[in-house]
Amino acid sequence: MKFDSPIFVTRPIIPNPSSYYKRLDSIFESQWLSNMGNQHQELENRLTKHLDVPYLSLFNNGTIALITAIQALRLQGEVITTPFTFAATTHALAWNNITPVFCDIKRDDFTIDETKIESLITPKTSAILGVHVFGHPCNTEAIQKIADKYGLRIIYDAAHSFGDSIEGKGIGNFGDVSMFSFHPTKLFHTAEGGALTYKDPNLYERIYLLKNFGIKNENEVVMPGINGKMNELSAAMGIEVLNIIDHEIESRRNLEAVYDSLFNGISPIKVVSPRKQGINPHYYMLYIDPSKSMTNRDSLVERLKADNIYCRKYFSPLTSEFPCYCQQSTAKAVPIAHEISNNLVAIPFYGELKIDDAHYIANRIINLVTNG
Numbered sequence: 567m568k569f570d571s572p573i574f575v576t577r578p579i580i581p582n583p584s585s586y587y588k589r590l591d592s593i594f595e596s597q598w599l600s601n602m603g604n605q606h607q608e609l610e611n612r613l614t615k616h617l618d619v620p621y622l623s624l625f626n627n628g629t630i631a632l633i634t635a636i637q638a639l640r641l642q643g644e645v646i647t648t649p650f651t652f653a654a655t656t657h658a659l660a661w662n663n664i665t666p667v668f669c670d671i672k673r674d675d676f677t678i679d680e681t682k683i684e685s686l687i688t689p690k691t692s693a694i695l696g697v698h699v700f701g702h703p704c705n706t707e708a709i710q711k712i713a714d715k716y717g718l719r720i721i722y723d724a725a726h727s728f729g730d731s732i733e734g735k736g737i738g739n740f741g742d743v744s745m746f747s748f749h750p751t752k753l754f755h756t757a758e759g760g761a762l763t764y765k766d767p768n769l770y771e772r773i774y775l776l777k778n779f780g781i782k783n784e785n786e787v788v789m790p791g792i793n794g795k796m797n798e799l800s801a802a803m804g805i806e807v808l809n810i811i812d813h814e815i816e817s818r819r820n821l822e823a824v825y826d827s828l829f830n831g832i833s834p835i836k837v838v839s840p841r842k843q844g845i846n847p848h849y850y851m852l853y854i855d856p857s858k859s860m861t862n863r864d865s866l867v868e869r870l871k872a873d874n875i876y877c878r879k880y881f882s883p884l885t886s887e888f889p890c891y892c893q894q895s896t897a898k899a900v901p902i903a904h905e906i907s908n909n910l911v912a913i914p915f916y917g918e919l920k921i922d923d924a925h926y927i928a929n930r931i932i933n934l935v936t937n938g
């Protein structure tokens with residue numbers, strides 16, 4: 567076997583140890599480990615600039631951030647969303663007693679199909695929750711038009727879109743609130759963490775209160791908040807990761823070029839990661855065409871596993887197929903999401919992956935889809 571140890575689908579950016587230890591020293595000296603300390607302040611400022619947004623609030627993870635965003639906008643009833651996402655997107659609605667209404671996706675970019683949203687609107691609809699998938703942005707202009715027409719709010723799950731922009735504008739500026747995840751599987755991370763970005767200055771205090779138990783001051787607790795605070799060790803990690811993120815992006819671009827050249831002209835394989843100006847390299851996604859491939863996506867993933875190459879079926883299953891959501895009346899009316907979910911795979915993609923190994927992985931995949 568070529569690989570003695572497993573090759574995973576991704577690997578986190580690891581900061582320079584001595585710079586991180588220096589920050590740890592200052593954290594230890596301050597004896598301030600959480601509750602919006604110096605590292606938190608510094609990271610919040612840096613990310614506000616980096617993401618080119620008016621306001622940003624840090625969180626202990628993306629899921630709590632999303633649950634809080636729904637609270638901040640006081641959503642209720644039904645929210646129109648996509649089943650082609652990570653579990654947390656739909657769960658965040660359920661944790662707010664909101665019914666997810668599933669809308670199908672588009673075949674070309676896997677984002678919510680804006681032409682199918684209007685027919686799902688009822689008197690109970692309070693918002694649209696879109697997901698920018700693998701860096702493919704939603705059609706933010708069309709979705710805004712629908713929201714304006716019906717008086718709905720918009721939240722974007724931007725967990726896959728760190729640092730991306732649409733026509734030069736930071737992706738966190740669209741809709742009412744955007745959520746970013748800083749989990750180690752994402753391009754940018756804080757070990758665990760997340761953030762909300764938004765334009766309305768009135769949301770800053772409300773979100774701050776919501777993520778800190780609703781505590782206004784020593785004597786007043788003004789709402790049922792949660793503990794959504796990012797700690798100082800995570801914030802320090804984020805600052806050091808941000809310092810070297812450009813290097814990671816550059817390495818991924820080189821890797822992308824190698825994969826692109828190898829998969830070019832292989833008819834059972836379609837490379838489906840975004841290639842637009844302003845979109846970072848988040849994932850390397852392949853669509854395995856079931857009518858042309860000699861092996862289907864699922865057995866491809868199993869065969870590669872036997873070679874110590876761990877790919878990811880992404881997103882599979884759909885959230886609408888989970889036992890907790892499959893009884894929803896809209897859960898079965900998402901045929902395109904089903905088809906895509908059965909045939910997509912994320913292959914190993916991270917800056918430290920050796921070019922040599924990328925050649926091996928790509929050739930192994932090509933061999934399996936063309937010869938079985």
Ligand SMILES: *Cc1c(COP(=O)(O)O)cnc(C)c1O
Nearest residue numbers: 627628629652654725747748749
């Ligand atoms: C990672 C991810 C989340 C959850 O973020 P956490 O920080 O792990 O809680 C939500 N939605 C999508 C699309 C994700 O990829």
